[in-house]
Amino acid sequence: MTTGVKDDRDVRSVVQAAVTRHGATQEALIPVMAEVNQALGYLPAQALEEIGKSLRLPSSHLVSVASFYRMFSTQPRGRHVIQFCESAPCHVMGGRELLRALEGELGLVPGATSADGRWTLLTASCLGVCGVGPVVIVDGDIYGAVTPERVPEILARYP
Amino acid sequence: MKPVRSMVLVSSDPESIQKGAQEVFQRLQQEVQAFGLEEEIAAAMVGDVGRHDAIPLLIVYPEAVIYGPVKPDDVRFLVEEHLLKGRIAAGLQAPARELSGRIAWLSARKGTLPAEQRIVLERAGLIDPEDIEDYIAHNGYEAVGRALSEMTPAEVIEEITRSGLRGRGGAGFPTGTKWRFVAKTQSDTKYIICNADESEPGTFKDRLILEGDPHSIIEAMTLAGYAVGAHEGYIYVRGEYGLAQERLGKAIQQARQMGFLGEDIFGSGFAFDIHIHSGAGAYICGEETALIESIEGKRGEPRSRPPFPTTYGLWGKPTVVNNVETLANVPPIIRNGAAWYRRFGTSSSPGTKVYTVLGSVNVTGLIEVPMGITLREVIAIYGKGMKRGTSFKLAQTGGSSGSIIPASLQDTPMDFDSFARAGVSLGSGALLICNDDTCVVDLATVLLNFFRGESCGKCTPCRIGTERTHQILTNLSEGIGKLSDLDDLLVLADGLNQLSNCGLGQTAAAPIRDILKHFRAEVEAHVRLKVCPTGVCSMSGRQAKAA
Structure with missing residues (x-):
């Protein structure tokens, strides 16, 4: 995960690589966006513009799609993204206490990025790992059956 | 597949990987070689085996001994003791209490649990999902071979229709009927879509099928394509399911190489191919037209x-959209016949159902049981009873779009029609078992928060209705609700149900109606007494007022 405004050339080459892999059709839009979002950490305005040019789609369409899916972001995120699952199976296993611990430890509310650019805290409707609630995903790493006590130790793994 | 003495499986669901399954697997391969056992021992990473309490797990067949959690440094000892000397390395076994209702070892111990029946999960956890030959050795691609050489497309549809198979995505629509609609629609192009956007909270059965037995879905989609006259299929996989996507990708490659996908399958002249499309995080995409x-x-x-x-689907062409679990039933039906399939389940809902059992039971996990089993049986037999002597208060079925089932309905057979008669829904197959510490207002608030976030916002009744009901429920849980709020909730619930464009909005209010029908006194206590009987809700607004 990286932050900050991207060099235009970087953005263009990332978009080109994605378009080459998935094709320049409307059907390829979501796979292309996913790859660009993964490479750059988010979808900067330049990236949307480049994708629009390659796929011959209006920017209104690009913004509407980019804002619809949870896995895409049009804003830069912190170096580490924490996703907290707020679904019912995690909730009944102690999710509420866990979210409080996360908020307290990070000093962040859901949706916010820390001032030093280290953390972004997000809530998710369901992360699909319901057997081991409550669940937190940091970057790609899944942590199941997380107790509030484990929070500092987990966060310390991500400098 | 060459015959081997032992098969060693390592769990490789995302959490196992996180806990070092990859390292365990590498060490396993090294040690097997070091002991010169590579001719006798086969090893594979098998995805999610349905239990998470002691992962990563290492399972040795045919004995079905389960070790876990296994650390890389344990592997040498395990290989030497169990695989070389043939002794169980007792200290490293997974806790025995947990050994029930789990998918990996169940086939090995078939019959020890009442009513256990595997059709959909027959191979998951037992074969190497990355090896097509292992699938073939377990009757794989037999159904498609038979269909293409011995059956007409109409006969395939007839067999599925007679089997009584109904969609497992939640609505229970007869699969054969859906296929017939598409088959009889005239079009040069048709599509088969596998809906693998499993996003109902608490439901991860499809992930286990995709991770553990990806070829079964390829085979089923090919059968569907043949039956309706489609030559192209899409698997829409939830964006979070990385391992499932990887396994499916490999499986499709292997199937193409072996000629099970592509032009002229089995020399029949029939052509079919499959693409994978990854979702990007949107619950609504499980709705077929949104997908x-x-x-x-x-x-x-x-x-x-x-x-x-069925008439106007992908790119405006006739399209079959089937859920993963529905499709996984198709090859066994074609292989064994409709009459065989009807032996399981109830007459109106034949076959089995896969459930994820979660919450306050002693054993959580995945089970495949005949349609018509009751909640009481699930809790007692597979869940091994409620946790720590608490009592059963309610179950929430089918993720968020299911129903809240009170204890009074725990003897209702779980099949599509019996549940519909009782005014509840089977949903997608999650059973969140809640004990008497659960507050129904709190639970409904969490459920409506989910819909509030996942409503796509296109139609007003859903966009506004989910927001308003969530706000009212939040007020109740903070002790600032009014009695008239309960009437408003019912009005909003009716609006959501009758006016929403799709299933999300139509079912969003089910939890509200359920709690007001079955737990009205408890809800009213939040208003009349300003008390949450279970002590879960904060009632913070009331305290703020008093202060």
């Missing part, structure tokens, strides 16, 4: 229906 919009590269907003996808 189609998403494949087309748009926002996942449901279309108005009719026309239904």
